[in-house]
Amino acid sequence: MNHDDALFRPLQLGAIEIPHRMLMAPLTRARATDRVPNEMMAEYYRQRAGAALIISEATAISEQGYGWHGAPGIYNDAQVEGWRRVTSAVHEAGGRMFLQLWHMGRISHPDYQGGKLPVAPSAIAATGEAHTPTGKKPFVTPHALTREEIASIVGDYAVATRRARDAGFDGVEVHGANSYLIDQFLRDASNHRTDEYGGSIANRLRFLGEVIAAVSDAWSPDRTGLRLSPTMNGNGMGDSDPLALYSQAAEMLNDYHLAYLHVAEAIKPGRLFNPDAPRVTPTIRKLYKGVLVANGGYDKASATLAIEESAADAIAFGQSFLANPDLPARFKADAPLNTPNVTTYYSEGPHGYIDYPALANATA
DSSP states (O other): OOGGGGGGSOEEETTEEESSSEEEOOOOOOOOGGGOOOHHHHHHHHHTTTSSSEEEEEEESSSTTOOBTTOOBOSSHHHHHHHHHHHHHHHHTTOOEEEEEEOOGGGSOGGGTTTOOOEESSSOOOSSEEEETTEEEEOOOOEEOOHHHHHHHHHHHHHHHHHHHHTTOSEEEEEOOTTSHHHHHHSTTTOOOOSTTSSSHHHHTHHHHHHHHHHHHHSOGGGEEEEEOTTBOGGGOOOSOHHHHHHHHHHHHTTTOOSEEEEEOOSSOOTTBOTTSOOSHHHHHHHOOSOEEEESSOOHHHHHHHHHTTSOSEEEESHHHHHOTTHHHHHHHTOOOOOOOGGGTTOSSSTTTTOSOOHHHHHO
C-alpha cells in the first residue's frame, strides 16, 4: 500500500460506509438567523460535502440547552425544515452528515433563559464569559439539576434525535465534550453532587450513559456517535484523574455499539488543553473496541501516520475544513491550503464562510 493511501481507504461507520478517513469536525459558525438554519448554511455545508462525513456545528436540543448567539437549534418545526434544506444540499452533492446534539448547561446565560439561571450538575459557575446577543457577559452560578430535571433533559435528547432523523441527517453525534452539560457531569471540577450522579466515576458517567441509551433507542446505536474531550480544560473544567475517568468511559461505551467515538485531544499542548496532563487518547484506543475518530491539530502527515499506526481509524479536521471546502482533494493533490481567517469565525454574512476558494478556482 502506498503511504498516501491510508487516508483514502473506505471505512464502515455504523450504518454508513464512508469513502475515506477525513471527517469534518463540528465547527460553531454563528450564522443561524433566529436559530434557524438558512440557505447560506446550506451552501456552506454543500461546499464541504467531499468530507467522508460532515459533523454539523453544535445544535441546541432545547431552549434550555441554548447559549451561543447565532447557533442553530433542533427543537421546533422551523429548525427541522431549515436543516432539511441543509441535508438535501449535502446529499445532492454526494455527502453524508450527522447532527451534533448540544446542551450547554452552565455555559449558557440568563439572557437566553428568559431571565432564569442556566442549569448544571452543581451550583458552580464556569470561569470566563458567555457569548450573549448583547456581547460577552460573565458566567453566572447555575441551578443544580434535580433528578426529575435530569430525566427531562434525557428525554429532550431523544426528541432532538427524532427531529434530526426527520430533518434528513444520516445520524447524530452526542456532544459530551468542550465543557458543556455532559462534560460538566463527567468531571469532578464541575460535578460536586452527592447523589447517584456524582462522586464516583461510575456515578459521574451515569448521565452520559442515560443520554446515549435514549438517543440510541430514539434512532439506532449504529446511527449514534459521541464526542469527548479528556484534557480540554477551558471554562474552569478539569478532573483529578482524567486517565481513570476516560478509561472507565471507554470500557462502558463498548456496551453501546456506537457508530464511532470521536475524541478531541490535541496532539500538541494548546490554549484549551492541559499541557501537564498526558494524552488519554492512546489509552482509549486500547480499551475501546469500536471505531475511533481522533481530532486535534492534525495535518495530512500526522493524520496519515495516525491511521497507518492504528492510533485512530479516522481523523476529524476542523479549521482545515473551515478554510478549505475541498480539503480531501487538496490532500490528494498535495496542493497548498487556504489560511483560515480567524476574525470571521463567528461573524455574520458570507465573508470567511462561503467565499474560501476551491482548488480549481484557486488554480485558475
